Amino acid sequence: MNRLQEERKGIRMNSKNYDLNINIPVKEYADAVVAGAGSAGCFAAIQAARMGAKTILIEKNGILGGTTTTANVNFPGLFHAWGKQIIGGACWEAIERTAALGGAVMPDFSIVPERHWQNQVLVNRFVFASVLDEMCIESGVKLHLHTMPAHVEENEDGVIVVCAGKDGMYAIQTKAIIDATGDANIAGLLGYARVRSKFLQPGTLSNKLDGYDIEKVNFNDLKNRFNKALQEGKLFITDCQSAQNPFQQELYDHRVNMHITDIDASTSLGKTQAELKARLTLKRIVAFLKTVPGCENLQVTFVADECGIRETYRISGENTITSEDYLNGRVYDDSVCYSFYPIDLHLHDSSGIKQIFLEQGVVPTIPYGALIPKNSKRILTAGRCISGDTDANSAYRVQATCMATGQVAGAAAAIAAKENVFVKDVNYRELCKELTLSGAIVPNNMETK
Numbered sequence: 001m002n003r004l005q006e007e008r009k010g011i012r013m014n015s016k017n018y019d020l021n022i023n024i025p026v027k028e029y030a031d032a033v034v035a036g037a038g039s040a041g042c043f044a045a046i047q048a049a050r051m052g053a054k055t056i057l058i059e060k061n062g063i064l065g066g067t068t069t070t071a072n073v074n075f076p077g078l079f080h081a082w083g084k085q086i087i088g089g090a091c092w093e094a095i096e097r098t099a100a101l102g103g104a105v106m107p108d109f110s111i112v113p114e115r116h117w118q119n120q121v122l123v124n125r126f127v128f129a130s131v132l133d134e135m136c137i138e139s140g141v142k143l144h145l146h147t148m149p150a151h152v153e154e155n156e157d158g159v160i161v162v163c164a165g166k167d168g169m170y171a172i173q174t175k176a177i178i179d180a181t182g183d184a185n186i187a188g189l190l191g192y193a194r195v196r197s198k199f200l201q202p203g204t205l206s207n208k209l210d211g212y213d214i215e216k217v218n219f220n221d222l223k224n225r226f227n228k229a230l231q232e233g234k235l236f237i238t239d240c241q242s243a244q245n246p247f248q249q250e251l252y253d254h255r256v257n258m259h260i261t262d263i264d265a266s267t268s269l270g271k272t273q274a275e276l277k278a279r280l281t282l283k284r285i286v287a288f289l290k291t292v293p294g295c296e297n298l299q300v301t302f303v304a305d306e307c308g309i310r311e312t313y314r315i316s317g318e319n320t321i322t323s324e325d326y327l328n329g330r331v332y333d334d335s336v337c338y339s340f341y342p343i344d345l346h347l348h349d350s351s352g353i354k355q356i357f358l359e360q361g362v363v364p365t366i367p368y369g370a371l372i373p374k375n376s377k378r379i380l381t382a383g384r385c386i387s388g389d390t391d392a393n394s395a396y397r398v399q400a401t402c403m404a405t406g407q408v409a410g411a412a413a414a415i416a417a418k419e420n421v422f423v424k425d426v427n428y429r430e431l432c433k434e435l436t437l438s439g440a441i442v443p444n445n446m447e448t449k
Helices: 003-009 039-050 090-100 125-139 185-189 219-232 248-253 268-289 323-328 390-396 399-419 428-437
Strands: 011-013 022-024 026-035 055-058 142-144 148-155 158-165 168-179 194-196 207-210 299-303 313-315 335-338 343-346 353-356 365-367 379-381
Touching: 022 168, 026 039, 026 158, 026 399, 039 055, 039 090, 039 125, 039 168, 039 399, 090 125, 090 399, 148 185, 168 185, 168 399, 185 313, 185 379, 207 268, 219 268, 268 299, 323 343, 323 390, 335 399, 335 428, 343 390, 353 390, 365 399, 379 399, 399 428
Parallel strands: 026 055, 026 168, 055 142, 168 379
Antiparallel strands: 011 022, 148 158, 158 168, 194 313, 207 299, 335 365, 343 353
8 A cells, every 4th residue: 555545544543442433544754753842842853853853743732832831930940060061952052042032041050059949040931932933943843733642553664643633633654752741641542551659749820919019918917817718718728838927928929839739630631620720729819818908909910821730640661760869860871861950849738848959969860761661662751751750750850851851852763763773772872972963961971061
């Protein structure tokens, strides 16, 4: 059967998971398909395309950047550790291009800060998103926005991805696929093992407040009102991260640092409930604050498009990052990139954050095997859903690390497609060579800028 005949016939989608039997037209062929255009997915696609792979990037939203843009967590980090750069390549190029357009606040990276977060880069969401647009287009990435994978299956030629778009369903045949969904959705659709923590971390809906006079707020009175509201069921203890000084820091920061507990955003219905709960929580808090003298005219001037999600599923990988290895800065035989962030586990009951800081000079690494679902052939993962335990995941889930793992996955997918090998059989030395040529910083090269 030639390609034209195959396109006309399409694929027959008949799965034990679905009660339907229909033909889906194969519209496109690719070397690499990337699902999810967040911190990991964008750079997976850019890297693969720059290495000559025909690359398609699928994204459910109409804007690139994921959590950085849609959830307003617009301070990707960390790219530096102990005064040295540890993440480079297209990831860092995007930050530099954003800064050149006046869209990023760059700290002095030569100074080791007292607090790790002081090395965060604050980016303007619009400028950063437009830079990602440009980099994808320049690299030759084909964008499929407002699109979601609906079904995935492996065949002798690679992977078939059935997409749901505004104009219906269609299929893409690809040699390799990169799961950058954050939830390991593609790995799950293909039937590979996934794991999850016993308790999922809460989410956060980014927001901004204004219209009040903080000089007129009596914080002792506010605390009394808060305790009364708790007793009356008008507020919940999870609505405020500090019961000792309720909403004090929030009013100074002009935002509610909320924790949305008991949510599971791994499915569309679960994510729906998370979004509804997040907005209702903010509405409840604002209604309470408006009863406080000085806050009568308080209003929400900005709310993110999506509730920021910290964790759902992770793959069970060929290698798994443990918190012990992470905190000790283990350099694996197949280390492919660095990560630099403390253990940062937001507790599920909203009682605080478990933090374990890295010892002086320690820089953790990420092994290639953590990107590969166990026993898989043509799928890689990138971003927060790579293989690791709960504590390690709370550290490497940050955006700079996600970008770096995406870059690795893109390079590996391009090599696998070009040489027609399974992703686990990609030559490690060749992978490191390609990453280094692209400006990435590879741990086993012992090179930092």
